[in-house]
Amino acid sequence: MNLWAVSTRDTLRLVRAALLGAGAELAALALMATAAWLLLRAAERPPLGALTVAIVGVRTLALLRGGLRYAERLAGHEVVLRWLGTLRTRVYQALVPGSSFSGGDLVTRLVSDVDALQDAVLRWLLPAGVAAIVGVAAVAVTATASAPAAAALAAGLLVTGVLLPWLVVRVTARAARETAPKRAELAERAVELVTGHRELVAAGALAEHRARATGVVAGIAASERATSGTSALLAAAGVLVQLGTTVAVALLADASVPWTAALTLAAMAGFEVVLPLIGAARRVPEIRASAARVRAVLAAPPAPKGTRTPGPGHFRLENAGVRHPGRAPALRHVDLDLPPGKRVGILGPSGAGKTTLLRLLLGSQSPTEGRVLLDGHPLGEYADLAQVISGAEADAHVFHATVRENLLLAKPAATDDELREACAVAGFGLALDRETGPDGDALSGGQRQRLVLARAVLAAPPVLVLDEPVEGLDPAHGDAVLKNVLAHAKGTVVLVTHRPEHLDGFDEVLTLEDGRALPASAAGRRPGRS
Numbered sequence: 001m002n003l004w005a006v007s008t009r010d011t012l013r014l015v016r017a018a019l020l021g022a023g024a025e026l027a028a029l030a031l032m033a034t035a036a037w038l039l040l041r042a043a044e045r046p047p048l049g050a051l052t053v054a055i056v057g058v059r060t061l062a063l064l065r066g067g068l069r070y071a072e073r074l075a076g077h078e079v080v081l082r083w084l085g086t087l088r089t090r091v092y093q094a095l096v097p098g099s100s101f102s103g104g105d106l107v108t109r110l111v112s113d114v115d116a117l118q119d120a121v122l123r124w125l126l127p128a129g130v131a132a133i134v135g136v137a138a139v140a141v142t143a144t145a146s147a148p149a150a151a152a153l154a155a156g157l158l159v160t161g162v163l164l165p166w167l168v169v170r171v172t173a174r175a176a177r178e179t180a181p182k183r184a185e186l187a188e189r190a191v192e193l194v195t196g197h198r199e200l201v202a203a204g205a206l207a208e209h210r211a212r213a214t215g216v217v218a219g220i221a222a223s224e225r226a227t228s229g230t231s232a233l234l235a236a237a238g239v240l241v242q243l244g245t246t247v248a249v250a251l252l253a254d255a256s257v258p259w260t261a262a263l264t265l266a267a268m269a270g271f272e273v274v275l276p277l278i279g280a281a282r283r284v285p286e287i288r289a290s291a292a293r294v295r296a297v298l299a300a301p302p303a304p305k306g307t308r309t310p311g312p313g314h315f316r317l318e319n320a321g322v323r324h325p326g327r328a329p330a331l332r333h334v335d336l337d338l339p340p341g342k343r344v345g346i347l348g349p350s351g352a353g354k355t356t357l358l359r360l361l362l363g364s365q366s367p368t369e370g371r372v373l374l375d376g377h378p379l380g381e382y383a384d385l386a387q388v389i390s391g392a393e394a395d396a397h398v399f400h401a402t403v404r405e406n407l408l409l410a411k412p413a414a415t416d417d418e419l420r421e422a423c424a425v426a427g428f429g430l431a432l433d434r435e436t437g438p439d440g441d442a443l444s445g446g447q448r449q450r451l452v453l454a455r456a457v458l459a460a461p462p463v464l465v466l467d468e469p470v471e472g473l474d475p476a477h478g479d480a481v482l483k484n485v486l487a488h489a490k491g492t493v494v495l496v497t498h499r500p501e502h503l504d505g506f507d508e509v510l511t512l513e514d515g516r517a518l519p520a521s522a523a524g525r526r527p528g529r530s
């Protein structure tokens with residue numbers, strides 16, 4: 001997977017940016033040299049005519065330097081922003097549902113990692129290209145005056161532009177490897193402190209947990225300080241090499257005084273292009289890690305996307321099973337026939353596999369054995385299962401928005417009257433404009449549950465799945481709400497519940513235990529229990 005792939009046109013743009021950058025730096029170099037030559041030549045009091053070209057040259061070079069630098073920034077950023085746009089789209093497409101990346105990791109890969117890659121071009125690739133062009137030009141011009149001076153300049157530039165940045169990369173990469181476990185621990189502790197804040201306060205353990213996190217921060221800071229110290233020493237070494245080389249060029253240049261001054265100042269200015277590479281090298285390990293993470297996203301096989309349009313909705317589970325890695329099977333050898341209009345109840349103790357079975361039907365979990373079919377085809381062949389099957393899942397998300405916006409997800413074109421009707425069916429009485437808060441925190445548990453139920457009622461799918469939909473409500477109210485919802489449902493219903501009395505009038509009751517479906521006779525003796 002080639003992360004750095006750019007079109008031929010963009011490659012040319014990149015080369016143009018490097019040439020413009022080199023032009024700007026060479027203009028700066030020539031400006032410095034010409035100014036030095038002009039000053040010293042003027043001190044010899046030649047006729048003014050002998051200085052005219054240099055005077056015009058100084059002015060022209062000053063203008064050229066600014067203009068070219070602006071043009072280089074424009075060209076470089078144009079390529080990088082185009083390339084980042086394309087890369088972000090590719091990463092986004094690789095991250096959409098079905099991918100194994102989630103949460104904060106997903107945001108990091110899409111935002112920070114892709115952003116870090118722009119530094120690879122703007123702060124590393126382009127400056128290194130410009131430094132190489134300027135370095136070669138400076139050495140070539142110096143060589144016309146003195147070969148030893150040119151050799152000294154070439155050696156100095158190589159030490160500053162190659163050896164010292166390489167050492168900085170090594171030091172920073174080793175520090176990053178050493179602090180990686182500490183950073184992971186810090187991230188874990190920070191998440192614990194935020195998400196478990198209330199529990200830690202209640203248990204009086206907040207200070208202790210905070211102290212542990214602070215300890216980890218101190219460890220990382222100490223390591224960062226050591227790395228920064230070493231990098232700063234290497235940067236200082238770069239400046240010393242610059243000084244040493246400049247003196248060497250001055251001593252070795254076998255030319256007139258103005259010409260020697262010009263070469264010496266040009267050599268000094270040449271280092272100004274190369275020295276920033278030492279600082280930029282600190283980011284290289286980080287950029288490499290970001291590139292590896294983005295590459296992993298792009299290399300992940302795309303989630304298979306079906307093209308079939310779902311029909312009326314005859315679901316079948318054939319010997320279906322699910323086993324999570326390293327765990328006992330969550331579900332095994334389950335058969336279920338679910339033709340349109342059938343009502344099936346699922347009973348069973350906690351952990352029996354009820355939710356897992358619903359996830360198989362919803363297509364959010366793939367079977368690790370057996371098959372799950374819709375109208376004779378595996379669910380993976382369908383483009384949009386939600387047209388046929390949806391409902392109130394146990395862990396359904398309530399968005400940080402208004403009640404109305406949460407409901408409209410199920411039916412974007414619904415009128416307020418339709419929304420209110422769905423709410424009435426689900427026994428949900430809050431105003432449509434009411435804010436739900438982050439994760440629905442501004443609602444009570446029972447209100448969240450009924451909002452999710454109202455959303456399921458509004459969607460009115462051909463196959464309605466309900467996972468313990470009234471578990472958090474007081475029994476009498478819950479029973480009434482469920483009765484209403486079931487009376488309103490027109491098609492197939494799959495209801496998970498712990499209470500067998502909810503399943504009166506159902507066509508089939510499947511009782512699960514330890515992931516297996518109990519035979520009807522055994523199931524009859526064991527009503528659902530939690």
Ligand SMILES: Nc1ncnc2c1ncn2[C@@H]1O[C@H](COP(=O)(O)OP(=O)(O)OP(=O)(O)O)[C@@H](O)[C@H]1O
Pocket residue numbers: 324327329330348349350351352353354355356357
């Ligand atoms: N992502 C997962 N990774 C590992 N194990 C899982 C995962 N999801 C579920 N399990 C396990 O699979 C088994 C069945 O879980 P499931 O959620 O289907 O039970 P359930 O019958 O719905 O329970 P409850 O009534 O408590 O909701 C449990 O032992 C559970 O720990």
